[in-house]
Amino acid sequence: MKYLGITLERPKIGVFDFTGCEGCQLQIANKEEDLKDLFDLVEIVNFREISSDRREDYEIAFIDGCITTDSEVARLKKIRKQAGILVAMGACACLGGVNNLRSRFSLSDVIREVYDRHHINTGPVRKVADVVHVDIELPGCPISKPEFEWLVRHLVLGIEPQFPKYPVCVECKQRLNSCVLDMGLMCLGPVTRAGCNAVCPRNRLGCWGCRGPSEEANFESLIEILREKGFTEEHIAERVKFFNAFSGVLNSDR
Amino acid sequence: MLFKTITKENFKKMVEGLLEENEVIGPRSRDQDLGGNKIYRFLKINSFEELEMDYTRSYSSPKNYFLPFEEDLATYRLNDKDWEQEIRYTIHPRVIIGMRACDINALLKLDQVMLKSVYPNPYYFARRRNTLIIGLDHEPLEDCFCRSMNTDTVFHGFGLFLTDIGDRYFVAINSDTAYIILNQFDAREVTEEDQERYKTVKKQIESKFKTQVDITILPELMDLEFESEIWKKWGHKCLSCGSCAMVCPTCYCYGIEEDTNLTFTKATKRRFLYSCNLLDFAAVARGHNFRPDAHIRLKYRYYHKFRGFVEAFSQSLCVGCNRCGKACLAGISPKAVIDDLIKTEKK
Ligand code: SF4
Ligand code: SF4
Ligand code: SF4
Ligand code: SF4
Ligand code: SF4
Numbered sequence: 390m391k392y393l394g395i396t397l398e399r400p401k402i403g404v405f406d407f408t409g410c411e412g413c414q415l416q417i418a419n420k421e422e423d424l425k426d427l428f429d430l431v432e433i434v435n436f437r438e439i440s441s442d443r444r445e446d447y448e449i450a451f452i453d454g455c456i457t458t459d460s461e462v463a464r465l466k467k468i469r470k471q472a473g474i475l476v477a478m479g480a481c482a483c484l485g486g487v488n489n490l491r492s493r494f495s496l497s498d499v500i501r502e503v504y505d506r507h508h509i510n511t512g513p514v515r516k517v518a519d520v521v522h523v524d525i526e527l528p529g530c531p532i533s534k535p536e537f538e539w540l541v542r543h544l545v546l547g548i549e550p551q552f553p554k555y556p557v558c559v560e561c562k563q564r565l566n567s568c569v570l571d572m573g574l575m576c577l578g579p580v581t582r583a584g585c586n587a588v589c590p591r592n593r594l595g596c597w598g599c600r601g602p603s604e605e606a607n608f609e610s611l612i613e614i615l616r617e618k619g620f621t622e623e624h625i626a627e628r629v630k631f632f633n634a635f636s637g638v639l640n641s642d643r
Numbered sequence: 644m645l646f647k648t649i650t651k652e653n654f655k656k657m658v659e660g661l662l663e664e665n666e667v668i669g670p671r672s673r674d675q676d677l678g679g680n681k682i683y684r685f686l687k688i689n690s691f692e693e694l695e696m697d698y699t700r701s702y703s704s705p706k707n708y709f710l711p712f713e714e715d716l717a718t719y720r721l722n723d724k725d726w727e728q729e730i731r732y733t734i735h736p737r738v739i740i741g742m743r744a745c746d747i748n749a750l751l752k753l754d755q756v757m758l759k760s761v762y763p764n765p766y767y768f769a770r771r772r773n774t775l776i777i778g779l780d781h782e783p784l785e786d787c788f789c790r791s792m793n794t795d796t797v798f799h800g801f802g803l804f805l806t807d808i809g810d811r812y813f814v815a816i817n818s819d820t821a822y823i824i825l826n827q828f829d830a831r832e833v834t835e836e837d838q839e840r841y842k843t844v845k846k847q848i849e850s851k852f853k854t855q856v857d858i859t860i861l862p863e864l865m866d867l868e869f870e871s872e873i874w875k876k877w878g879h880k881c882l883s884c885g886s887c888a889m890v891c892p893t894c895y896c897y898g899i900e901e902d903t904n905l906t907f908t909k910a911t912k913r914r915f916l917y918s919c920n921l922l923d924f925a926a927v928a929r930g931h932n933f934r935p936d937a938h939i940r941l942k943y944r945y946y947h948k949f950r951g952f953v954e955a956f957s958q959s960l961c962v963g964c965n966r967c968g969k970a971c972l973a974g975i976s977p978k979a980v981i982d983d984l985i986k987t988e989k990k
Pocket of ligand 5: 888893894895896917918919920943944945947948
């Protein structure tokens with residue numbers, strides 16, 4: 390691949406699944422018409438969903454899912470050692486994600502409920518950054534293919550990607566959406582990192598915060614506003630804790 | 644200025660005629676708020692029936708039809724050694740129906756910056772030139788303070804401006820094109836009776852203004868109260884969400900970003916509207932941020948509106964529509980902030 394006559398290096402990429410629904414990996418495999426171009430840009434050497442290659446010489450590792458077992462911890466550390474750049478990909482890897490809901494219950498109760506008497510080895514839900522150093526977080530539940538491709542272009546060119554620091558409201562207003570808070574629905578858009586084009590409010594759903602907090606988010610003010618609008622503490626807590634994006638922002642969990 | 648009248652029936656025919664060759668934008672409602680009020684916005688209409696001439700206020704201003712939230716400034720075809728740039732200023736002829744006096748005055752303010760500066764904005768110019776504006780009078784809402792900003796009436800910057808006088812519209816005409824179009828639909832000379840009705844309606848409108856904002860010495864006050872605690876008070880509530888600037892008819896700040904396609908054969912230079920309330924606004928290379936505090940960013944938004952712009956153009960960069968106040972979840976509105984400033988000064 391050439392960029393204005395300059396030949397670009399074709400970095401070797403590995404995509405690895407941990408505890409999650411694999412939806413983020415599926416996003417990469419989606420949009421088949423672009424796959425050939427993507428493979429021209431990067432060499433995929435380890436990605437179970439699309440190839441049987443299992444090479445260990447990857448330079449960039451994409452991590453999908455949260456970390457729950459000891460064997461996952463060991464595997465992640467090994468990947469970290471090999472990868473020059475490690476990207477946590479999606480809400481599970483960046484935040485703990487939906488899986489974190491189980492942290493509300495005792496682990497033994499959860500195991501009994503789901504697996505009955507089968508023995509299962511699982512620990513607390515951890516985001517990737519709880520275990521190893523993360524270089525880049527690619528947010529979303531799931532990630533979006535255009536944003537993934539945008540990131541890959543940056544990686545190939547060696548430019549630091551700049552994700553928006555501002556919250557979802559900006560994009561929401563730009564799409565001329567009605568604010569769902571005016572319509573009586575809960576929304577975390579004012580404290581959630583933009584970049585999804587406000588897809589949930591666009592469809593008259595509030596934002597759940599899947600992209601994690603915007604930078605310097607004013608949680609206190611938003612929670613005050615939600616209370617004033619009559620949302621109950623339970624409702625607020627339910628929403629705020631859903632993706633584990635805002636741990637510590639409610640007094641109850643301080 | 645020329646005046647005529649057109650019956651509502653003929654106005655409908657005119658809109659239908661305009662729909663044949665133009666993209667027509669007008670107020671439409673889609674959702675309702677908790678109080679059961681319709682939420683309006685300026686959207687493309689496909690038939691006269693979709694147009695809601697009795698709308699109150701559009702949630703967002705129609706500025707995006709002149710300064711789009713996102714637009715490609717240039718596209719590039721990249722080859723081995725060089726690139727070819729393509730720039731398009733052309734737009735399809737457009738008609739916007741139902742703009743308020745404040746929104747047209749907002750465009751006149753934008754014109755100062757976009758057309759009359761050292762580097763005029765050709766993209767804006769193309770949209771301004773190819774858009775026929777048909778304005779529409781209304782009775783002010785509870786919180787409209789355009790009167791205080793001297794933007795409740797407008798004398799230029801539009802094609803036609805309508806005032807509802809019962810079974811017909813009283814029409815102010817401000818461009819040749821508009822005149823020619825109007826005359827195709829049996830517009831009539833203004834009768835004495837029309838004139839009386841028009842005056843009555845105008846008086847009625849005038850009597851309905853409730854909200855006042857005192858801006859007499861505001862620019863000075865802003866300097867005097869530069870360190871005022873009120874900025875912290877409001878800044879503490881501010882979500883730095885940028886909603887105020889997005890819905891505002893006069894905010895024009897933007898960012899520019901460049902990107903290529905996946906094969907590095909095409910590139911785009913894109914402009915998107917921005918807000919000085921956003922954390923990223925004053926961030927520069929290597930992470931330094933000139934305005935890291937929310938309350939300072941909020942202060943500077945007000946400074947630009949009510950002091951900086953006054954200094955440069957002898958007018959405020961605000962038309963008193965209170966859209967920002969409505970959109971702000973934290974309850975920050977020009978009226979509340981300015982009243983607070985005046986109160987502190989009097990203490
Ligand atoms: S719907 Fe949510 S994201 Fe959109 S403007 Fe309202 S609070 Fe912000
Ligand atoms: S609106 Fe919120 S929940 Fe929906 S995709 Fe965007 S960040 Fe995620
Ligand atoms: S003033 Fe209100 S609308 Fe504007 S950025 Fe602050 S919270 Fe958002
Ligand atoms: S009232 Fe608010 S939204 Fe309207 S022009 Fe003034 S600053 Fe902008
Ligand atoms: S108030 Fe802020 S966003 Fe609006 S035009 Fe001024 S600097 Fe730009």
